[in-house]
Amino acid sequence: MNFSEVFKLSGLLSKFSPDGKYLASCVQYRLAVREVSTLQILQLYTCLDQIQHIEWSADSLFILCAMYKRGLVQVWSLEQPDWHCKIDEGSAGLVASCWSPDGRHILNTTEFHLRITVWSLCTKSVSYIKYPKACQQGITFTRDGRYMALAERRDCKDYISVFVCSDWQLLRHFEADTQDLVGIEWAPNGCVLAVWDTCLEYKILLYSLDGRLLASYCAYEWSLGVKSVAWSPSSQFLAVGSYDGKVRILNHVTWKMITELAHPTTINNPKIIVYKEAEKNPKLGLGALPFAAPRAAARSLSTTETKYEVASMPVSLQTLKPVTDRANPRIGVGTMAFSPDNYFLATRNDNIPNAVWIWDVQKLRLFVVLEQLAPVRTFQWDPQQTRLAIGTGGGHVYLWSPAGCMSVQVPVEGDFHVLALCWHLSGDPLALLSKDHFCLCFLETQEGPA
């Protein structure tokens, strides 16, 4: 395992190009494009204001930089460094900006979700989409980039529009049977659209590509409902995480629940492995080493070495008691991710914030639980193999695979808090992002001829 040197970063904006050759990172208003293998800066672009969002086009030729405060989007070309493009939304303001799948159109969402403007880089045409819904996930593209589904709201009712991305033709427009739609997502096979309602109403609707309602699922009434939704990569399963701390898995044939995965606070099954993160060297009493006292006091968790230990049954996990009189309580399954090979599902129950639960999808039961010393902030699956990287905001990056797990300290002087992770499409390297810096972790060391 090799760590690269540390580079400056702002806003956690660091992304690998879709073809895997380049890495774009921004520092304030500058955008640096580096080559992944050597980390040499190939291009350096300067934008007009602090960048809030960057995105690669699908063919890795262009990068868009969105500056929400100024309402500007600037597009840069890798092939022609002196090509420039600036889109100014003016007083309409800018709230979100993204590429279309063909890499030639930019969709800007104006302030207050007044409209979505579709700018074309090929022609002079501009399209407007009115009444987009202001929700968590209102736009979704199919994996093959053919269709776009957009959530809209008119007259206090939710609608869904399906557009053909090649010519922006409105293919279907139908009403969604939801109270207040919160998110939509295409299945990976592009034929089914999952639509879920606000947490006040547990409702998942499944629509076919041509707008027919295939199924509707509701687990219970009155309690807070759906918190997160994830499709399995093969489109066979739809995992629904809810505020009651359970994940319900629906199958694609009958759209009925096949199992409920609960997240108990005490685990007593010997078949489940529980890894607990523990410090390697327990802190010494300050009295024992007088000369080390000031350092020991300043030492934070990020600089101590940690390792994983297998905990013996029964294991009880650290639980948070949620504050009941506040909205959006920290309970329920808020993050879920299927592994790319469809074998595992990683989840996090928000009232057991230090633990990552890994479920075996073949057997539909709990496989491994990883308990960290700090709350888990992010986890991502390796796109190529069955490997999960976890970041807790401390100085370590954690890797789990069915063979075992390890805790690696980021060898950086000073503090490095891993706030976000980003895998390269080939599975190596792994980018670790902190507030002001980022570094790359090369997992397979290559022995070159020298």
Place this chain on the structure above:
Amino acid sequence: MSPSSLYSHHVLCSSIPLSKNVQSFFSAFCTEENIEQSISYLDQEQLESSRREMIGLQERDRQLQCKNRNLHQLLKNEKDEVQKLQNIIASRATQYNHDMKRKEREYNKLKERLHQLVMNKKDRKIAMDVLNYVGRADGKRGSWRTGKTEARNEDEMYKILLNDYEYRQKQILMENAELKKVLQQMKKEMISLLSPQKQKPRERADDSTTVLSDVEDDAGEVSRESVWDLSCAAVREQLTNSIRTQWRILKSHVEKLDNQVSKVHLDGFNEDDVISRQDHEQETEKLELEIQQCKEMIKTQQQLLQQQLTTASDDDTTSLLRDCYLLEEKERLKEEWSLFKEQKKNFERERRSFTEAAIRLGLERKAFEEERASWLKQQFLNMTTFDPQNSENVKLFSAFSGTDSDRDTLTVHSRPRQRQPHSVCRRSPVSTSKLTKSLPTSPASDFGQTRSCASEHSSSNALNITHEEAKPNQVGRECLSQSRSLVPRPGSQEGCYNGCPLTCTNSHVEEDNLL
């Protein structure tokens, strides 16, 4: 008996288990006359007790029913409360929704207004400023949006959907086929499991006949495998029904076996071919013990082997250990040694016999020579004028007195018989050396003397010389010397040279052969 005694008995035995008391009581006081009386008394007793029982039970029943009613009431109350709460929640939700909608409408109005303002403001600094327009990702030109394109989009969408459905249907069909195969296999196996029952007559012949009939039916159906490929409802049902019946039969069979096993436990060893569980367990325990012992043995042997290979123990043992590796070789060596020794012995024996023979030979030779000498003397004394023979003898002599270098030519000329002494000499070098040790002379002197002998016809000299000539190292010479020694003595004439050497050589040869 008197009624008073009856009464006292009656007081005593008032509780429920009356039968025994009644019997004893009955036997105590009942006589033929009293039967009806006693019966009526007993009936009254029973009636009373049962009546009391009934009252008690009724009371209990009433209490339980009361409790039940209370619980029901509580449950109903709870349910009502839950319903009420739900209704409250529902009404609040509708109220909230209504409020939300109202607010949303207001918000929409604001948005519209804002939108208008934004659009009208015309602060359209060039909204998009681009250096040059980029080509499309796929390199084609953009196309106009017409009805055709719309239709095409629709078609494509349906195509995608259809493909997906077809793919899924294929998957499901494959899964179905596999499951059907599995079911069929299960059915076949179940049938085969159950069919051996035909031979063994067990209880409940009725069940077995039903089994047989089912089996026969199913066996007939098995052949029609192609039927199963159809997926129509009738066929599906057939398969599942037949599986279900087979499974039922199998279950009953297994239950029967269980019952039998339990019976055997209770009754003892009824069947010969049924091994009791205890025996079976004992056997398995024994086998496990054996396995354990064998494993331990293997382990210890392995350890010992390891020790031998790695650790260095004290000298004796190490030497012993080292020796044992070469055991095989040692054995072989021993064998070869013994063989060698045997051979050596044989050689010794042979040698001894040779020496003895040579000694004998020498002795005989001596004797023979003495004889010859005497004979030659006689001859010599008898015959004195044989000249032609002399010249021949001279030739012979010269032949005999030849040098080493001339030996080859001489041998060519000489008679073949004379060669044999060469070979004789070689066979027994030891013996000749012994003989001739006492007679060392120089070669030069030999030649000179022989020549002189040859010219002077002085056989005595020659003889002397021959004796003296003999040397242990020069085998050839020895042979010559021997042959010369065989040359007739001074006493004998040249004439005898012809005959004697021949005879001598012959005799020598013969003797040699005797050896």
